Amino acid sequence: MSDTTSFFGDLLGTIAERGRALLDLGRERRPAGAVKAASLVALCERLLSGRGEASGVALASEILLAYGALKSAERIAFFEALLGTFGPDLTRLDKAAAAYAAKPSAGTASELHQASEPRRQELIRRLNLAPGATARLVGMRADLLASLPRRRDLAEVDRDFTHLFASWFNRGFLVLRRIDWSTPANVLEKIIRYEAVHEIRDWNDLRARVDSPDRRCYAFFHPTLVDEPLIFVEVALMKDIPGAIAPVLAEKRAHLDPTKASVAVFYSISNTQTGLGGVSFGNFLIKQVVEEISRELPNLKTFVTLSPVPTFRGWLEAERAAEHSVVLTAEDRTALAALDAPGLAEDEARQAVLRPVLTALAAHYFLIARSPKGRPLDPVARFHLGNGARLERIDPFGDLSAKGLKQAAGLMVNYRYITEDIEANHEAFFDKAQVVASPAVRRLLRAESQQKALVVGTAG
Secondary structure (H helix, E strand, O other), X not given: OHHHHHHHHHHHHHHHHHHHHHHOOOOOOOOHHHOOHHHHHHHHHHHHOOOOHHHHHHXXXXXXXXXXXXXXXXXXXXXXXXXXXXXXXXXXXXXXXXXXXXXXXXXXXXXHHHHHOOHHHHHHHHHOOOOOHHHHHHHHHHHHXXXXXOOHHHHHHHHHHHHHHHHHOOHHHOEEEEOOOOOOHHHHHHHHHHOOOOOOXXXXXXXXXXXXXXXXXXXXXXXXXXXXXXXXXXXEEEOOOOOOOHHHHOOOOOOOOHHHOOEEEEEEEEEOOHHHOOOOOHHHHHHHHHHHHHHHOOOOXXXXXXXXXXXXXXXXXXXXXXXXXXXXXXXXXXXXHHHOOOOHHHOHHHHHHHHHHHHHHHHHHHHOOOOOOOOOOOHHHHHHHHOOOEEEEEEOOOOOOHHHHHHHOOOEEEEEEOHHHHHHHHHHHHHHOOXXXXXXXXXOOOHHHHHHHHHHOOOO
């Protein structure tokens, strides 16, 4: 894959250099920092006007280089231009709409569809002609995403990036590769850097995760982003479903013969490219890894995660702060005070007091609590339940790290992937907003919560 990509990269680079000579862009180039958003817009108009392929590649390269030199405010101005200047051709759209209204047909519908497409979509496609453009455009979208909290009007531009990226990065283009100790060092360094769930402390820690006989790591790659993992998953091969992360990550643990393992545990899934946020790879990754390791180790019968619950502590503290919480009892409030003092990770007595309260409240959090859109509050839950997993088990104090206590009061959960149930679970979640959970989790609900579960349809 790298040799082929390098060949085409070199070829495009040659085309770009020849085109730059034709355009006379190289002889009197201004300092990159002086190219402001306005002149960048003019270059974009030239790119869309339709020139020869070589000059188009060169012009796309010039635009992307100029964009890279813009400051933050200038990039916002460029995005504003994408919104205002590179929307649909309104004259063409009016004519197409009138033609379809007068005579609906496949032809007028096709013209209406094409006329409604914003010009910026074709602009982004043409920018992607440049050598290394895909990575630069992913970086451009990362800049756009960073601006959205302050500029919600730019969400329309983001929808176009998302639409195109969903095609460019669809499953057919992704390549699954196993990451092990023979993987090139530059890729291994990125695994260390991008790990977002459980920090990899050093090279020894990494080796324990990818080179041990009972550990696996897999990543998706794209041909245009050489040696850049898009998403990766770390897997532990075990005899039983784990309820805590520390034994999984322990470097000095006893290694298990993989042929003796019956459980595959997905304990960390990390997206690596901010600019590809919202473009889903994880569901494909998990399903393909299940297929891959099942072929290698047919003795594996159970596939589960050991997942963080990153928004549980925030929800819990909001309920504690509420004057009239409908979730917490007076006894809960008294018990939860044990969360506030330092040293909880080492204090087993306090953990024993908190454990039954946290498990009952966690069951309510997953099965009853909802966002304004009617979805579970936890993003990791939405991911796995949407992929067709079921909520298998709640693990109080599964993560006693500082991060685990801060985000989730130490809570972790297991989601289980049962092949024959995945499709039905997926449909239940998306069609009925139903959280499919094991009987053991449903039994954790208190009586009053069980009645609410029946109302919102989550007890099935």
